[in-house]
Amino acid sequence: MNLTVVGLGLIGGSLAKDLRSKCIAKHIIGTDKNIDHCKKAQELGIIDSYLPLEEAVKDADLVIVSVPVNATLKVLPQVLDAISDKTVVMDVGSTKSEICKAVENHSKRSNYVANHPIAGTENSGPTAAIDGLFDKKTTIICEEEKSDPKAVLLIKVIHEAIGMHVIHMGAEEHDRHIAYVSHLSHVISYVLGKTVLEIEKDETNIFELAGSGFASTARLAKSSPEMWTPIFLQNKKSLLKSVDEYLKNLQDFRELIANNDADSLFTEIGKINDIRRVLEGLELKRAKGH
Amino acid sequence: MNLTVVGLGLIGGSLAKDLRSKCIAKHIIGTDKNIDHCKKAQELGIIDSYLPLEEAVKDADLVIVSVPVNATLKVLPQVLDAISDKTVVMDVGSTKSEICKAVENHSKRSNYVANHPIAGTENSGPTAAIDGLFDKKTTIICEEEKSDPKAVLLIKVIHEAIGMHVIHMGAEEHDRHIAYVSHLSHVISYVLGKTVLEIEKDETNIFELAGSGFASTARLAKSSPEMWTPIFLQNKKSLLKSVDEYLKNLQDFRELIANNDADSLFTEIGKINDIRRVLEGLELKRAKGH
Known part of the structure; x- marks a missing residue:
């Protein structure tokens, strides 16, 4: 061919x-x-x-x-x-x-x-x-x-x-789903990169302390603007919906910390740990060739 | 010993x-x-x-x-x-x-x-x-x-x-820095896990579409509540400061998308790509044994 x-x-x-x-x-x-x-x-x-x-x-x-x-x-x-x-x-x-x-x-x-x-x-x-x-x-x-x-x-x-x-x-279904499992991850990783780069100006050598957790979460922030600017804009509608849900959830999570609500925080994190089932189930499924 | x-x-x-x-x-x-x-x-x-x-x-x-x-x-x-x-x-x-x-x-x-x-x-x-x-x-x-x-x-x-x-x-300096390069990463990863798990209820099989980018950004969301609940609460002051800066930056980033501001989005992402210098410089330094 x-x-x-x-x-x-x-x-x-x-x-x-x-x-x-x-x-x-x-x-x-x-x-x-x-x-x-x-x-x-x-x-x-x-x-x-x-x-x-x-x-x-x-x-x-x-x-x-x-x-x-x-x-x-x-x-x-x-x-x-x-x-x-x-x-x-x-x-x-x-x-x-x-x-x-x-x-x-x-x-x-x-x-x-x-x-x-x-x-x-x-x-x-x-x-x-x-x-x-x-x-x-x-x-x-x-x-x-x-x-x-x-x-x-x-x-x-x-x-x-x-x-x-x-x-x-369908094309619209694709865009709606991918907003959550890909585009949103890129947005939150970029914003993490920005937030830590900004603080670096005042707190020299802060990156000396960055471990594998930061590297993993900020990895997507290395992705190019040529590729990602038009993706964000073409999928604006679904992406903004996911970002707004994310913002609300982050506000709620912030309040649990601000209120010293250890019990709710513990329960919440325990539920979120379900992501392990999802990610590992996916890996297993893929390893078996679906 | x-x-x-x-x-x-x-x-x-x-x-x-x-x-x-x-x-x-x-x-x-x-x-x-x-x-x-x-x-x-x-x-x-x-x-x-x-x-x-x-x-x-x-x-x-x-x-x-x-x-x-x-x-x-x-x-x-x-x-x-x-x-x-x-x-x-x-x-x-x-x-x-x-x-x-x-x-x-x-x-x-x-x-x-x-x-x-x-x-x-x-x-x-x-x-x-x-x-x-x-x-x-x-x-x-x-x-x-x-x-x-x-x-x-x-x-x-x-x-x-x-x-x-x-x-x-110093102990306070440690907590201030670690809030940015570790604890904040955990918070944003947990919230990503939560947001996508919530949408999974309506959109079955959404995780079929999750790629390595999502897996990387959501990895820390597998971390245990036993360890992380008390960390968040003990470092509440510095962590909330970093979360509030993150929230503001995410709001700003959201507005660039909502306003179709391709030029500013491109410039912003280009600046954030500086995280590559930081992360790769760090890797290199560590590979050389500092």
């Missing part, structure tokens, strides 16, 4: 690596508005060659659009304009409603499969691409009824081949 | 393991109000035997008090009452002001070294004890001027022997 990857960052690069190692992609063309990313991806063997967008996609069997979600709104219609009828196109964006809306009336809408592999790290660019990033993770295909069934089948098969569990969902 | 560990949980158990493997502790006695922890710790070879508190500490060279910080307020004076003049006592609590205050007028105050090793996991009990937990981590000795200098030297030496970097600080 001839694969073209539009956007040679962490996700596009890692998909190219895995699809090559699984013998799914034979020849890989890359394209990126940043020419340094093209050169670096070629140097790393992630892509075989690079070309301008229209040329890169016109003879592809599969095009993966892996650019920030604001850029996807512009690039995805361009890709659909430029491809042949036989080409299948997928994206990897962390939002789905606005992206699906941007191409809903496109004449090649059925060539496109709306897709979101839930995998990543806090790093970006082609050097951040890693082997096996998607193994035992989940990908979500949205609005499958608007895509050609054979295109959906292809997208399903290649994700399963790289170790993923494929689920299906 | 004869070591007695009061409280056979993650920290006490892991210290016993490392001090034995570094040939610092030859004979280790354990004591714990939970008899099952005593039996399990002996079965795991963490301790050689177990005894009631007074008997366990009376002939020890070193006593490590590793119980939740509310229990420390009660147990630490009991230990100081029961020991001989030659015995050195240290604790491992995540708060220092109230613990130091609880023994400030004790006749054996100078035998005690106030200490906080910044290491841990979200697990608890003797089965959670692991080898090498403290390697390349920091421990903080507080109010060293109130301890016998030879006791301080001993505590410094044994922590360095297990790979730790030792720093010194």
Whole structure:
């Protein structure tokens, strides 16, 4: 299969690596508005060659659009304009409603499969691409009824081949759920980073005291503004709902501490520990291949 | 050296393991109000035997008090009452002001070294004890001027022997700093756990979509209420200050999203990315052994 990857960052690069190692992609063309990313991806063997967008996609069997979600709104219609009828196109964006809306009336809408592999790290660019990033993770295909069934089948098969569990969902349902289990985590991690960086100005060397707990909670605060600014804005409605619930819960938790309410605090934390069941159940399920 | 560990949980158990493997502790006695922890710790070879508190500490060279910080307020004076003049006592609590205050007028105050090793996991009990937990981590000795200098030297030496970097600080300064880099992280992680568990009631299978980002940010929400309820309450003043700053920052961040202010959001996240410098600088420094 001839694969073209539009956007040679962490996700596009890692998909190219895995699809090559699984013998799914034979020849890989890359394209990126940043020419340094093209050169670096070629140097790393992630892509075989690079070309301008229209040329890169016109003879592809599969095009993966892996650019920030604001850029996807512009690039995805361009890709659909430029491809042949036989080409299948997928994206990897962390939002789905606005992206699906941007191409809903496109004449090649059925060539496109709306897709979101839930995998990543806090790093970006082609050097951040890693082997096996998607193994035992989940990908979500949205609005499958608007895509050609054979295109959906292809997208399903290649994700399963790289170790993923494929689920299906409406675009709005996707955005509502992902607001809670991904976007909210990023917001609270960014705000933790900000709060501690601010106090660092007055309290020198405060980070000397940071342990693995802080590192874990603040890890997502390293994520790039190029990727996350447009995600937050495209998923504004659901994200604000989750942030407002979070703010209310944090206020309540604060009051338990302020009131020295040890019993309620103990009970509350005990209930929250249920998150262990959820996270470990999930790990177990994934380890068993679902 | 004869070591007695009061409280056979993650920290006490892991210290016993490392001090034995570094040939610092030859004979280790354990004591714990939970008899099952005593039996399990002996079965795991963490301790050689177990005894009631007074008997366990009376002939020890070193006593490590590793119980939740509310229990420390009660147990630490009991230990100081029961020991001989030659015995050195240290604790491992995540708060220092109230613990130091609880023994400030004790006749054996100078035998005690106030200490906080910044290491841990979200697990608890003797089965959670692991080898090498403290390697390349920091421990903080507080109010060293109130301890016998030879006791301080001993505590410094044994922590360095297990790979730790030792720093010194006032008890109040410790609590102020730790509120930001540890206790606040726990609060925001608990509240994330709560918010997503609540939404799970309406949105079944939402955790199917949880990725490594959520797992990282919610990891601390698995931590036990026995340990964390008293920490939050003992460090209430500093913790509430940090929570209030966090709340304000989260409100501000929310408004940037609500106002579609892409430019400010981008700039803000870019500044927060500075946390990468901090966390990676810290890792590098620790890898080099400071």
